Amino acid sequence: MKVATLLFVVAAGPIGLAAQSVRGRLQGRVPESAIAAVDSLVRAAEMESLPSDPLVKKALEGGAKGVSADRIVLAVRQTAGQLHDARALLRRGQAGEPSADEIASVAAALGRGVPTPLGERMASALPGEPMGPALHAVADLVGHGFAQDSAVDLVVTAGQKGMRGLRLLDVASAAVAELQRGRTHAQAIADVRGGLPDVPSAPPAAPGVLNRLRRPPQGVRSPS
């Protein structure tokens, strides 16, 4: 009996501490009436092995922006749904379990308006590749008026020509640059596609920037 009690305490301890830590982060920064609901959503996400930090951050964002408790809870629930969809999409495209960062990245891309079916199409066209940057590249293109199908085709072609990860963002930047030079959307896509995989990389930071670098003083947390 004593052993069972001890095992229960050892098993329940970290969960209790985690819950305490979430409430601690929310206390004083989120309306009191939202904390219990947000805490419940966070715990549900943890039970499903979904990343919970984006949910806490969404609640903190709502508190900072002075949003009502109801809207905060709604937004946190919506974020949890995006994380769920993102993981489902990633599970279809790769063998192993996706990491928390990958899930958050894809969820952010979905939040930019990339429809889930489009993401699934990307995942099947580029199996095993990181989906976050690929979907953000598509979102970059769509955000500049390119048709969704053209955007997906361009990014998939770049992936099939060996471009990986953040380099796919350079493909989108190259197409946008063509647009800014006066080319039509179709011409810009054709020009960049014709030059693949040779597109310019993002420029490095200017040397003077390194001397002015700062860190967020309260410690950097993981990306959104």
Add this chain to the structure above:
Amino acid sequence: MDPRLHRVLDGELDRDQLPADLRAELERLERATALLAAAPAAGSVAARVLAAVHRPHRALAARVGQWLYERHAVTLKLRPIWSLALAAALALIAVLAGRGTGPAVLAAGEGIAQFVGRFPGAHSVEVVGSFNDWRSGSLPLTDDDQDGVWNAEVVLPAGEHQYMFVVDGEKWVVDPLAGRYVDDGFGRQNALMIVRPVVR
């Protein structure tokens, strides 16, 4: 010297018994003796040289400075346990000092985020976002040349970060130059920045 002068000087003979020429010489001797007796007693050459050397009066700060510059034997006795504690405290101070807002050093998996906004007439501009838990007051932008263009360069983990500018402590503004935006779930949009890891 005439022996009769010796006798007079020794008091054995009266000076009136001397002839006139010797009496004049006696008077010269007495004047010379009086002159030597009036002169101060001379010390040794070394004493006179040292006395002539001028030692300038130096200020306290100069003396302290010289003391600091000169070599001194310092003996510090510490138990090994205190030495270890001192080393640990110094290491902790060094680590904590590196976490401030001063110039930062990039670690693996980190990148540079540059925030730029044009806010003419603003008194303060700061950036809040997912990287600082949307907390105000931690990342102010600066406008050193007061041309209305505010900026900040920050070390962040590589990946996506959502953010907004807060102008004059109350006005939330979406970065018009971000190029990437995401629905914030509250009826507005956040700017989205994708930080790339710095290649070493």
